[in-house]
Amino acid sequence: MDYKTDVAIIGAGPAGLMLGHLLRQAGIGCIVVERSSQEHVLGRIRAGVLERVTTDIMDQLELGGRMHAEGMPEDGFNLADGERLIRIDIKRLTGKQVMVYGQTELTRDLIDAAASRDLPVIWQTGDSVAVHQIDGEAPYVTFEKDGETHRIDARFIAGCDGFHGPSRRAIPVASVKEYEHAYPFGWLGILADVPPCNPELIYANHERGFALASMRSRTRSRYYIDVPLTETVEDWPDDRLWDELAVRLGPEAGARITRGPALEKSIAPLRSYIFTPMQYGSLFLCGDAGHIVPPTGAKGLNLAASDVAYLSRALIAWFKKNDREQVAGYSALALKRVWKAERFSWYLTKLMHRFPGDGDFERAMQVAELDYIANSEAMQTAIAENYVGLPL
Template structure:
């Protein structure tokens, strides 16, 4: 079966669906192909902190009504050092910016509903997805569904299919450069239908390890503790996990913590990952297909949305204005923001977690850094500016320096 579209989008996560919705608003035809089932895509438990820029993109896409009704605006974030809390005033330190707590599962649900309500070309459970002729002016995508072979001809392909998808794998090894840092620990998370212990997120550095108190709604909480990658879920019954959270978050937060049975419990490894370039011929990467950040800085979904905003702008310019300048500059502009978000997430992770090789000196450096942030409004402003999302003007200036700082051969490297 043969199809024709202007932009073939691989992946029906929030990045692919948001790109499709933005392009639809501009009158550009899209076809979204997803390998997993709709139920699987909608059930994935992921991030829940949206930057203001992400909310504005969802506004532009026309899918933010429920977000504004049910999302939780946050004007600050709490930090803790061995149980002692202090607050970063995001709103006051960034000229009025804030973040909104609204789960990625909810964003995905809203986007899928918008696609289905307008009868968009959105295919789930596609098998054998493959990308072809990406360096020609006639790229196409092939897949099978329920045993029927399909061919999708297009002008451009957007690879929004995550770390394990076929899009990045379609770029030749001598073109792609990969940078990666794998962390020696993971996050053990628990989701429970209990009210959160605070109105804002709490990032805790404790001598026993990192902890995070978060939420999905006023009645649903999400908590995490740092654990070695060798830990097993069966060794962490609910009671043990709640006890550990109470210790690491400290007595003030623990006194407000409500315990309850886990709805979901999992251990997620942490890594930093970037693939360059984010363009190969008529293929453009966005989101986890091109980069992954540790969740400490709440950047994953927001970075994907930033990619999508740039790519939508570039494709709209190409189809409506007949200009390819924005497409030519997409990779450099996107990577400038990616590396700044990677830097913040790496720094914030290093500041808040216990590393296996950490000695007393390294621990004292963490304590000194957090004490400085607590005492200095200027230091808090740096944290706040990065947490709410760096200004586009700043990352645009950085993009003028090229794809990234040049590094020596070989062309494929792991850092």
């Protein structure tokens, strides 16, 4: 079966769905193609801290009702070092808040509205998706479904298909540059239906390692510790992980932890990665297809949202005003914000983790930096501005 549309979107995660909704709101045709099932997409456990750019997109789409009703606006967050808790008051320092609302729930809101907003989503195409003729003005996407080959002809293709999708790999190697930094540990996370131990997030730097106390709702908590990459989930039964969290988060927060069985437990490696440029011919990359950030700064989903904000504006200008300048400048504009978010995530990761091979000097630098943060409103303001999200 053949389809024809203005923009073919690969990937039905938050980036692809937000882009599709924004384009349809402007009267631009698009079709979303997703390799996995809807159930699989909604079962992925991902981020939960939303910047203003992300909540603004949901409000612009008039899809933010449940987010505002069930989400948790946060005025600040905390950096812990031993027994000291340094609160970063982001609302006082920036006038803004972040919103705790699970990526799964945001994705559900976007999926539930797709049919009524005339946004077609083709599910379960597997690994068959391929892009063609991206260096010209008539690109197309092919995929297999139900034993048949399908084709989507479009003017542009948006690759919102994550790090392992086909979009980025379709760009000629000679035209790109990749930047990557791998971290020597992973984050072991546990999701449990228990109330959070603290009303705001706590990032802890303990002599035994890093810990994060986070949440998805008032009754669902998400905790992390860093572990060597050689370890497995099986090395960490629930009781051992809860015991370790209580130690690393410090006596006050640790005493408030409510324990419960794991709904999900996994280890994610940490890395920083940027692919440049984020466009080639008629193909554009958004989200994890173009960049990966360590989760320390809660930037992954929010960077995808800012990519979508830039790309949707550019495509709307192209189709509605015959303005080609914004399309040509998409990658350069998006990458300015990407690099700043990568810097902040790298900085916070270096500050709050004990790295293998670091000695007394490196630890003394962490102590000095944290002490400076604790006593400098200017430094707290800089951290708050980055955490709440830099302006588009």
